[in-house]
Amino acid sequence: MTTNSGALAPARPSVAWVGRARRRSILLAGSGVLVLVVVACVGVAMGSVAIAPLDTLAIVTHRLFGLDLGRTWSASAETIVWDLRVPRVLTSLVVGTALAVAGATFQGLLRNPLADPYVLGTASGAALGAAIAVLLPIRMVVLGFGLLQGLAFVGALASIYTVYRLSRIGGLSPLTSLLLTGYAVGSLLAAGLATAMYLSGAALRQIFSYLMGGFDAASWPQLAGTLPLVAAGCALILVRARSLNGLLLGEETAAHLGIDVGRERAVLLALASLITAAAVAVSGLIGFVGLVVPHVVRLIVGPNARLVLPLSALGGAVLLAVADLIARSAGDIPVGIVTALIGAPFFIVLLRRARSGYEL
C-alpha cells in the first residue's frame, strides 16, 4: 500500500506565529511597563492625606536624586510620601512579581492549570507560623520584620519541605503525590491554625488581619529584606525556562528531551517556594494573582515559559499595584478582596474558554 502524497501546505505560517508571539510579547511588555509606571506614580500620589502632586514629585526627586525642584513641603508630607507610600507601592510590585512567577512555575511544574503559589500547603504553613508567633510572648524585630513575619516565612518553607519529603514515599507518580500530599498537609496545617486562632484570645484580630493580606506595614527595611530574595529567586527561575518548557508534556517526555527532571523539579520547587514564602511573610495571603496572571499571559503569548515567566512577573506587579490602589481608594479594604474580585471573574472566563479534555 502506498498513499498519494498530496501537495503539502507551506511551512511559512509557523515562523509567522513565532514572530507574532514575539511581537505580542513585546507589545505586552511595553504596555505593561507603561501601566506600571502610571500606577506606581498614582499610588505614590494618592493616600488618605491630600498632598499636592507637584510636592510629591518634588519629594521623590529630592530623596532619589538630591534634586531641588524649588518647592517647599512639610516634614510630615515627606514622611508620608517617602516612608509610607513609596515603600508600600514598591512592596506591592515585589510581592506581585513573586506571586505571579511562583504561580507560573507551579503551574508548569505540576502541569496543572489550577495551581497557584499556595498549592503545596504554603498558605496554611505561613498562616500557622503567623498564628504561633502571635501566641508566643516574644517580641523581636529584625530589619523591620517582626516575629510574625519571620515565622510565617519559616512556616511556608517548612510546609513545602514537608510536602516534598512526604510525597517521595509511596508508589504514586511524583506529581500526583506532590499534589495530594500538599492537599493533605495543607488541611492538617489549617486545623492547627484553627486551634491556634481559638487559643489566641484578643490577638485573633491580628492573625485575621495578617491572613487577609495587605501592605499597611510596608517599610524600607522590609523591602530591603524581601527584594533581594524575590529578585534572586525570580532570576534563577527565569534562567530555567527551558526546563519548564520541557516539562510541558510530562516528566518522561521531558527526560527524553534532555531535562534532568529530578534535579530541575527540586530546584524549581525550592525557588518558587522561596519567593512565595518571602511574599507571604511580607504581605500575608493574597490570592488570585499567582493563579490568574500566568493564564492571562499564556492566552496572549502562548505557553513558552521564556515569554510567560518575565511577562507574568510584570503582570503580577501591575495587578497587585492596581489592586492596592483600588483597595486604598475604596476605604482601605483588604487587598485580598480586591484581587479576588478582579481575579474570580477572570478565572471563570478562563474556565469557560478552556476546552474540555486535556488528553493528547
Added chain:
Amino acid sequence: MIELAGVTVSYRDRAVLSGIDLAIRAGERVALIGPNGAGKSTLLRVITGLVVPDEGAVNLGGDPLASLDRASIARRIAVVPQQVIVPFATRVEELVELGRLPHEDPLRGARPADRAAVASAIERVGIGHLLGRDVRELSLGERQMTLVALAVAQAAPVMILDEPTVHLDLRHQVSTMELLVDLNLRDGTTVVAVLHDLSLAAQFFPRLVLLDRGRIVADGEPLEVLSAEHIRDAFGVDPSMVRLPVGAT
C-alpha cells in the same frame, strides 16, 4: 549503535525482561513486536535510559548509557511517546518546537536554525494544514502526527516510536510508515518502532524482533520471525498468512 547485553529487569520479583541481547546498527529499521505485557515498552525505556537494568549493559553509540547525561541522550535518541497530556493551550508549531530543546541555547532559546528545523519537520510529516491549531483540539491521529513531527524536529540519529499507529486511520498508518522509511533511507535515521500491527511491521520493516514474556524469541526477517509456530507460541492464535508480492525493501 544500540547494544544491549544480558539485560534483565525485574519488578517486584517478577522478571519483566530476562537476558536481552540486542544489537541495532546505525541506519537499521527495526520493529519490536510481541503480545501485551511482553516487555516491549520496558525495553524502550531501557534503551532510552529511563529504566536502569538490574543486570546487563546498555551501550549507545559505543558509550555506556550510564555514563551519558540526559542531554546527551536526547541528542542521540528522539522518542515519540504514545500519549501525552497537554495542560495548557498549545499550538501545533509550539509543540513541535519542543523537539528543539536539546539543541536550544539555554538562555536565548530558539534561534532561526531551530525554527527552520521546526518548519521543515512540519512539512516533512505533512501536518502543515494543522498550523495554528490548538493541539488539544486535534483528533487523536493528528496529535500523534504532531508528536512524530516533534521527534523529527529533534533531528537525532535514532528515533524510537512506541506504538505510533494506534490511533491512526489506514491512510495515516501507511503514510506514517512511509515517512519512517523515508527518514531511514534518506536521512539515515535509525528507526526502532514498537508495533502491534504485524502486517504493517512485516511490510515496512526489514527486521523484526519478537518479544514474549520478557525474552527475545525471534530476531530477523519478517518471513522468518512471523512463522506460524512463533505466532502461535507468542500470541496464542493460529495465523493465516497471505504473502503479498510487494514486500519491504
Added chain:
Amino acid sequence: MNASPLRRFLGGFHVFPSRHLPRSAPPGLRLTTLSIALLTVLAACTNGSGSLASSAVTPTVAASSTTATSAPSPSPSPSSAPAFPATLTDDEGTAVSISSEPRTIVSLTPATTETLFALGLGDRIKGKGQDVFLYPPQAKTIPDVATFDSVDVEKIVALTPDVVFAGGNFFTPPDSIARLRDLGLKVVVLYAPSVDAVYKDIQLIGQVTGRLAQANAMVDRIGAEFDKVRAAVAGLPTPRVFYELDATGAIYGPADKSFLAEMIQLAGGTPITTGATDKYDISVERLIEQDPEVILLADGPFGVTAAQVVARPGWKVMTAVKDGDIRPIDDQTVTRPGPRLYLGLALLAKTIHPEATIPSAQPIPPVP
C-alpha cells in the same frame, strides 16, 4: 477551616446576628458596641498578673537641669516642679519621653478621649479613633484617624501630633503602634484591667499632658464617689450576679479576676465568672451550677428581653429567673475605663440592689 468552637468564639468576638438589633439602631451599632464591650472584658481578663490591684504604671518624672523633683505624691502642688521634659513608662512598659507640653494630641481610645476632655484638653485633640459611643458630644467634631479595625497612619502623621494615646492588649493593632513609633511619633499605650489601673491611667494622661494636679484631683473625686457607693451597699447582702455580655452563641460573661468582676464586687455583688482568667465564655451547666440570683443583661439595649432569657432551655432553674431578677443594664457606662466610671459603679449598684438607696452620683465638672 471548619471549627464550631471557632465560630462560637468569633460569634462572641465580632459578629452578632442582626436580628437582635432594635429597628431604629444603625446596623453596625450592636456589632461595634458589643465588640468594644467584649474587648474591654478581654482586655481586663488577659492581664497577666491577674491581681486586682496590679498596674505596671509607675510614672517617673525626669528633672530638668535646674530643679530637683521628689517622687510624685498623690497631690503635688500644681506649680512645684516643671513637668517637662518628662520620661514616662506606659502600660506596656515602654519608656516614652515627652519634651514639652503636648499641644496636638491624637486619642485612639474613647476612654482617653473622655479623660482628655475632662481635663479640659478637648480642643487639643486633633484626631480620634472612631467610636459609636462618644462622650462628650463635642468629641464628634474631631476627625477620625482610626476605625475599629485599622489605624490610618498617614492621617496621624499629617497631624504631626506631640503625643498619640493608643489602647493596649490589641485594642489598637500592635503593628500600627510600632509603625507610628518607627516614624518617630510618641505613642503612649494605655490599658486598664482594674479600677486601680483606671486611676493610674488618668494620672498618666495627666502627667503626659502636664495636668497632673488636675488628674490627681479627678482621681480623688472619683475615688470619693466610689467610696460613697461602697458605703451605701456595705451592709447589704451580696447576691450572686451574672453579667451577661452576649448569649447568642456561647454565653459570654466576666472572666475571673477581671475588671467587670471587680466592679461587681465593689457594687455589692458576688460575681459569677467563667472559671479562668483567660476564658471569656461560660457553659450553661456552670452557670446553672453557680445559680445567679441576679442576671444583668448588657445585651438588653440590643433587644434581649427578660422573657427571652426565661425561655432559654435550662435557664428556668436559676434563682434569678425564678424570682424575675433579670435586668437590663447600660454596658457602656459600667465598663468605660474613664472619668465616668463612678457613674458605672453607681448604676451597677442600683441595678443589683434596686431597693437600696444609692446616692445619685454628682457629675464631675470638667477642668476649665
